[in-house]
Amino acid sequence: AQTVTQSQPEMSVQEAETVTLSCTYDTSENNYYLFWYKQPPSRQMILVIRQEAYKQQNATENRFSVNFQKAAKSFSLKISDSQLGDTAMYFCAFMNPPTGANSKLTFGKGITLSVRP
Amino acid sequence: ETGVTQSPTHLIKTRGQQVTLRCSSQSGHNTVSWYQQALGQGPQFIFQYYREEENGRGNFPPRFSGLQFPNYSSELNVNALELDDSALYLCASSLDRREAFFGQGTRLTVV
Numbered sequence: 001a002q003t004v005t006q007s008q009p010e011m012s013v014q015e016a017e018t019v020t021l022s023c024t025y026d027t028s029e030n031n032y033y034l035f036w037y038k039q040p041p042s043r044q045m046i047l048v049i050r051q052e053a054y055k056q057q058n059a060t061e062n063r064f065s066v067n068f069q070k071a072a073k074s075f076s077l078k079i080s081d082s083q084l085g086d087t088a089m090y091f092c093a094f095m096n097p098p099t100g101a102n103s104k105l106t107f108g109k110g111i112t113l114s115v116r117p
Numbered sequence: 118e119t120g121v122t123q124s125p126t127h128l129i130k131t132r133g134q135q136v137t138l139r140c141s142s143q144s145g146h147n148t149v150s151w152y153q154q155a156l157g158q159g160p161q162f163i164f165q166y167y168r169e170e171e172n173g174r175g176n177f178p179p180r181f182s183g184l185q186f187p188n189y190s191s192e193l194n195v196n197a198l199e200l201d202d203s204a205l206y207l208c209a210s211s212l213d214r215r216e217a218f219f220g221q222g223t224r225l226t227v228v
Contacts, residue, residue, distance in 0.1 A: 004159075037219075043205060045160070045219035091159050104150065104173055105209075105217060107159030 002027045004094050006108035013082045014116050020067075021077045021111050023092030032096035034068065035105070036077045040088040048090070051075065082115045089113070120144060121210050121220035129226045130198050138193040138223045142210030148172070149191040150217060151183060154205040166191055167213075195225075203227045 003026045013019035025034070036048040051059045051068050058066050063080045079086055092108040120143035130136050142149050148167045152160035162175035166185035180196040189210070195202055203226050209217035 042221065043224075044221045045207060045209075047216065047218070050216065093159075104162040104165060104175065105152070105160070106162070109157075109159050 002029070002032075002094050002096060002106045004092050004106055004108035006092055006111050008111050009109075010112045010114070012114045012116060013079075015082055015084060017082055018078060018080045019082055019113065021079070021090050021092075021113065023075045023077070023108060025073050025075065025092070025094050027073070027094065027096060029096045032094060034066075034075045035093040035095065036064070036066070036075075037091045037093060037107075038086075038088045039091065039110070045091070049077065079113075084115050084117060087113060087115045121208060121218050123206075123208050123220040123223050125223060126221065127224045127226075129228060132198055132200060132227055134198050135194065135196045136198060136225060138195075138206050138208075138225070140191045140193070140208030140210070140220060142189045142191070142208075143218055146210040146212050146218075147189050148211045148213065149185055149189065150209045150211070151191070151193045152207040152209065153177070154207055154222070156204070160207055163193070198227045200227050 005024045032053045034051045038046045038048050049059050049061045049064050065078045067076045089110045091110045093105045122141045124139045150165040151163040154160040163177050164174040165172045169185045182194045185191045205222045207222045208220045211217045
């Protein structure tokens with residue numbers, strides 16, 4: 001069974017600064033996807049960024065980038081130029097198989113990020 | 118907005134009752150997955166429907182059941198409600214079981 005671990009329950013960052021959220025996972029599979037989702041107080045889970053395990057290049061989406069270390073099974077999210085709207089819970093998630101039957105998401109417990117003005 | 122809508126947004130039920138939650142998937146999507154998110158936790162996979170058939174199930178008892186309709190909308194039914202069923206229930210739709218887009222969830226409180 002796959003597991004996803006987010007060991008930091010809370011983090012705080014000053015507006016405009018950079019913050020990194022950590023995530024580790026455990027799997028024996030070789031083909032999978034990793035995701036970071038954001039859940040603001042509105043409750044809707046919003047996809048921030050996706051990484052395919054077969055890609056060596058780290059994914060980037062505007063101010064969001066990941067550091068994917070496949071051998072170490074580590075998948076951290078870096079948020080640059082933090083904005084007040086980034087305040088939310090952030091979940092790391094794993095999907096295997098990436099498509100097809102039973103392609104479910106396995107989530108970590110999440111981390112609460114607060115951006116201070 | 119993802120185009121995935123869930124109803125109702127909140128409801129309160131009594132222990133032992135039955136509840137039905139509904140999800141309209143994003144246009145063009147043929148897969149719906151349901152997740153249970155307890156307070157302060159990450160979502161847990163309940164089951165997935167692909168083209169009207171159950172396509173995978175998590176570690177939930179049989180009193181959690183579902184349906185997917187020809188228009189790919191879906192229902193989650195929970196029988197014999199227990200206090201521990203109190204949670205946020207999230208629906209996610211995708212095309213061919215790929216990237217999931219979530220609705221805003223239904224907050225269920227069992228008293």
